[in-house]
Amino acid sequence: MSLPDRNNPYSFEAFLNQLHGFDFYADDPFLQKVLKYFATEEFVELDRKLREFSPRVSFRWRPLTDTGGNPRKLPYMEHYNAYNRRIDRIVRTAETLQLEKEIFNEGLFSAKVTSWERMAKRYLLHQLGEFGVMCPIACTEGLVALIKQFPEDHTPEVKAILDHCTEGLNNEFGIGAQFVSEIQGGSDIPSNLLEAVPEGNCYRLYGTKFFTSAIHADYAVVTAKVSGSEDVGTFVVPAWMPGDKEKEIRNNFRINRIKWKMGTAEVPTAELEYDGTLCYAVGPTNRGVANAVGIVLTLSRIAVGIASAAGMTRAAREAQLYAEFRDVFGAKIGEWALANKQVRDLVQEAQRCLAGVCKIFALFKELGGRLQPGLASDEPLEMRRRRFLLRELIIIQKLVTAYDSVDILRKAISIFGGHGVIEDFCSLARIFRDAVVNELWEGPRNVLLMQVFRDMGRAAEFYSPDQFLDDLLSGAPQTEIAELGRRALEFAAKPPFQELDKDSRRRAAAWEEFIVDVFRVYQETALREVGPEPIIGSGKMRMPEIWR
Ligand SMILES: Cc1cc2nc3c(=O)[nH]c(=O)nc-3n(C[C@H](O)[C@H](O)[C@H](O)COP(=O)(O)OP(=O)(O)OC[C@H]3O[C@@H](n4cnc5c(N)ncnc54)[C@H](O)[C@@H]3O)c2cc1C
Secondary structure: OOOOOOOOOOOOHHHHHHHHOOOOOOOOHHHHHHHHHHHHHHHHHHHHHHHHHHHHHHHHHHHHHHHHOOHHHOOEEEEEOOOOOEEEEEEOOHHHHHHHHHHHOOOOOOOOOOHHHHHHHHHHHHOOOOOOOHHHHHHHHHHHHHHHHOHHHOOHHHHHHHHHHHOOEOOEOOOEEEEOOEOOEOOOHHHOOOEEEEEOOEEEEEEEEEEEEOOOOOEEEEEEEEOOOOOEEEEEEEOOOOOOOOOOOOOOEEEEEEOOOOOOOOOOEEEEEEEEEEEEEOOOOOOHHHHHHHHHHHHHHHHHHHHHHHHHHHHHHHHHHHHHHOEEOOEEHHHOHHHHHHHHHHHHHHHHHHHHHHHHHHHHHHOOOOOOOOOOOOOOHHHHHHHHHHHHHHHHHHHHHHHHHHHHHHHHHHHOHHHHHOOOOOOHHHHHHHHHHHHHOOOOHHHHHHHHHHHHHHHOOOOOHHHHHHHHOOOOOHHHHHHHHHHHHHHHHOOOOOOOOHHHHHHHHHHHHHHHHHHHHHHHHHHHHHOOOOOOOHHHOOOHHHHO
């Protein structure tokens, strides 16, 4: 009970001190443990680098992320300059530009950065809940990997693009984008209509793309069909030819509109029109679907997994800190059983997600950090199977974690009560909207669910579904493996997606549940391997006993 007080002394300072004093790496014992477990002998050096890097993320860049997505400061476009010249200038906030410069200048794609270092740094960066920089970071990774995969296509122009994006030029790093989706379809890449007309050893593009994020980028990977062909190729397209960027003369394309989006608001996503845009083919022009999906989108799907784990971690951490701070009905939120269980579940799910992400990343690293576009391969059987396992794990991880993170964000927001949806009180509302986008781009859920089914059928001649399942679930309790194996038989007998009758619809939904359950077991196995650890270091914990 309390008496009236016209000078209500309530203050959030104690909570803010905890929240804003939190070092995303040094104060997160679980993160240290999971990296130590999976990065093995690399960990000592990795730990040193992350302790040096993390304060920049936690204390310098975090405050800069709160403006870019503000509806009053969204990116916009100036089509013409004062002299009536078409420039399609993208205007972004000073904070986003500063973030972009400082984060890209970390040289994440340089040969000097190891793959675990890059992955762990990106996990920390994704906790910022910011896509104005992190979307182009993911796209740049795809661009770099695509170019590296095809050294035979390294003309001086393409080599210069690669160097710009990896090692930088005059202390400035090239920024990548990826433009695949057209108005008639995003998932259905073979339906692309953009035309690539050969010109010498280059091409010129004519036509439109309808979803082009990071439109401010220097280069884009673009899918298009060579004139007269039904095959899709992948092309690297400079936004400006050398010397033209400063003059704002674009490489023969117009940006028609910047889309108004629910999430990832700080990254400008546009609709554009190519009209004789010079570009370079990278990879065979009849293998563009396999290369775009198998390399570029697959890397972005790994990034979605990392971003989902990071978003969930931030949500769980902030919900826990708030539950330790705020009194409701005479006790802390976290001291009430319903809320206590809710926060524990958030922490458990965030940790399960991160453990799974790291386990898959360890496999990616073990396979040389190289992706295999398509299923055909001359490699020995065991290696072929490992690559297939990795491919499917990345797809399943994307579809499960992106879906989960929306749910986790919503539940974390609810711990904050009304303050959870106040945009300048809590960043989780922004991260929630971004999570919804993560579910859609790089392959929506249904498309990926069907892809896994199709892939398992196509791979059956070298990898039987039960062997595949056994390998994927290796380390899980035998009873769970046996139960999932039994459930898999239903789909082997009759494919679930062909008919629209009631039983087919039931089996299609059962496939979705099956895939999610398989991945849950995978994540739980990964988490068990790592072992328990809090997500907030003991020095930061105000009431550790309530979480025991
Ligand atoms: C914010 C944002 C930014 C984006 N940025 C880019 C970008 O930079 N570059 C780019 O190339 N693209 C970008 N995209 C596009 C994105 O990749 C596509 O939206 C995505 O691939 C899905 O394509 P679509 O929108 O055409 O949906 P569709 O393919 O039309 O799918 C619509 C629905 O149908 C379902 N569906 C499709 N096929 C099947 C099936 N066989 N069975 C059952 N259900 C099915 C899907 O799961 C989905 O629910 C962006 C999207 C968003 C939201």
